[in-house]
Amino acid sequence: MKSTISIGILGFGNVGAGVVQLLNENRDLIERRTSKSICVKTIVVRDPKKYRHLDCGNAVLTTDAIAMIHDPAIDVIVEAIGGENPAFEYICEALKLGKYVVTANKEVISKHKKRFFDLAKAHDSDIYYEAAVGGGIPLIRTLKVGLAANRIESLHGILNGTTNYILTKLNDEGKEFGDVVADAQAKGFAEADPSMDVSGLDTAYKLSILASVAFKADIPVSEIPYEGIESIALRDMQLAAELGYTIKLLASGKQLSNGKLSFKVCPTMIPRHHPLAGVRNEFNAVFIVGNAVGESMLSGRGAGSSPTGSAIVSDIIDIAFDSHRTSLRNLEYAFDKVSLAHESELKSQFFVRLLASDAPGTLATIATILAHHQVSISKIMQKPCTNHVAEIVFITHSVAEDSMSSALIGLETDSVVQEIVTKLRVGLDEGDPV
Numbered sequence: 001m002k003s004t005i006s007i008g009i010l011g012f013g014n015v016g017a018g019v020v021q022l023l024n025e026n027r028d029l030i031e032r033r034t035s036k037s038i039c040v041k042t043i044v045v046r047d048p049k050k051y052r053h054l055d056c057g058n059a060v061l062t063t064d065a066i067a068m069i070h071d072p073a074i075d076v077i078v079e080a081i082g083g084e085n086p087a088f089e090y091i092c093e094a095l096k097l098g099k100y101v102v103t104a105n106k107e108v109i110s111k112h113k114k115r116f117f118d119l120a121k122a123h124d125s126d127i128y129y130e131a132a133v134g135g136g137i138p139l140i141r142t143l144k145v146g147l148a149a150n151r152i153e154s155l156h157g158i159l160n161g162t163t164n165y166i167l168t169k170l171n172d173e174g175k176e177f178g179d180v181v182a183d184a185q186a187k188g189f190a191e192a193d194p195s196m197d198v199s200g201l202d203t204a205y206k207l208s209i210l211a212s213v214a215f216k217a218d219i220p221v222s223e224i225p226y227e228g229i230e231s232i233a234l235r236d237m238q239l240a241a242e243l244g245y246t247i248k249l250l251a252s253g254k255q256l257s258n259g260k261l262s263f264k265v266c267p268t269m270i271p272r273h274h275p276l277a278g279v280r281n282e283f284n285a286v287f288i289v290g291n292a293v294g295e296s297m298l299s300g301r302g303a304g305s306s307p308t309g310s311a312i313v314s315d316i317i318d319i320a321f322d323s324h325r326t327s328l329r330n331l332e333y334a335f336d337k338v339s340l341a342h343e344s345e346l347k348s349q350f351f352v353r354l355l356a357s358d359a360p361g362t363l364a365t366i367a368t369i370l371a372h373h374q375v376s377i378s379k380i381m382q383k384p385c386t387n388h389v390a391e392i393v394f395i396t397h398s399v400a401e402d403s404m405s406s407a408l409i410g411l412e413t414d415s416v417v418q419e420i421v422t423k424l425r426v427g428l429d430e431g432d433p434v
């Protein structure tokens, strides 16, 4: 590769600006490490007037993305506009021209990775996406290189900083969900519309990317069951704490002993002593089990201009080291044919909070219904009641997911139970197929 690498950046928001700032701040260090000079030549936005106050060095601000992508002087296109389109078209165009692409865009990578890898292979180009999962944490490279000698048995991650911030504040400050979201928005930790984060969809996109790197599985997000944190009440947090747990929005990927893979995103009660339970505020972390390395955890800032800039610039540096254009370690030449476990094949422990009539025999009725569906109780508590309504909370032993579902239907239809308020999975170990 040439001694100067010319960059074109699509987007000059949080991420685009973070890349420009980091390349300026650490210019000497990066040049010493790579023996190359890395220069931003062109930055594309929709409305250049908005960016007049920002320092973009010698780069030209333009609105013409296609001209920038076709500029023969530009070697690397950094895509930092977000969303599916036009990012998809721009990335395809760049790869067809044999250019390197670096992106922070989880949605476009999750949906179109196969197409991008095929184009890169056909046109001797390459695509890097370290920033798309876990912000500044070097997760993709760790899985591809650092843990390359391992068969990954499982990974469990906190992959969305906004939801982790909200759950931490629910726990610490004793406020209700809506108040904590408003506070997170005011502090810039949640978008004006936080639905993609709190619904679990953002985490599901990231899990589908990790599935491709860790398990060589091309799993569309539509095949990953996901639940968000919207229904987590302050009361659930308090009860979880009393029982020795904390609630996190957890992405899980696991290989079962029958060879099937299981992926899901759901709020989960994690034992207080587990390393993931200590991951607070906007931090992200992934707890990986490899068959050789055993347990290992990576944690750090999952978002923000500077951490995300760190991941993108590390990809650019990787490109600077690469003298062979297409790097074999980046391209998923073929995904494995995998089969996904159905939820009914999985086991988990469950936490249930319900309201029932405060009458003699209620606990016995509940225990009988659960036993009828092969659900056994590990812990049960009855809280002081109001207006003859008792709050009953229990944690099950590890049970088949469909046994739990039918037990809940049994409880709901019995006259002693007024309402099942919360059902949460407990712990990381989903057990093996039933």
Ligand SMILES: NC(=O)c1ccc[n+]([C@@H]2O[C@H](COP(=O)([O-])OP(=O)(O)OC[C@H]3O[C@@H](n4cnc5c(N)ncnc54)[C@H](OP(=O)(O)O)[C@@H]3O)[C@@H](O)[C@H]2O)c1
Binding pocket: 010, 011, 012, 013, 014, 015, 016, 044, 045, 046, 047, 048, 050, 065, 079, 080, 081, 082, 083, 086, 104, 105, 106, 131, 132, 135, 302, 303, 304, 305, 308
């Ligand atoms: N923010 C983070 O901490 C973070 C972390 C990891 C990954 N990411 C990912 O990084 C990407 C960018 O996020 P961001 O936070 O930097 O977004 P942002 O602050 O909203 O910035 C988006 C930038 O893209 C430009 N843009 C949008 N559509 C465009 C188009 N069609 N043509 C040209 N320019 C366009 C915007 O220009 P105008 O203002 O002129 O419209 C703006 O400069 C997203 O995929 C996001 O998921 C973000």
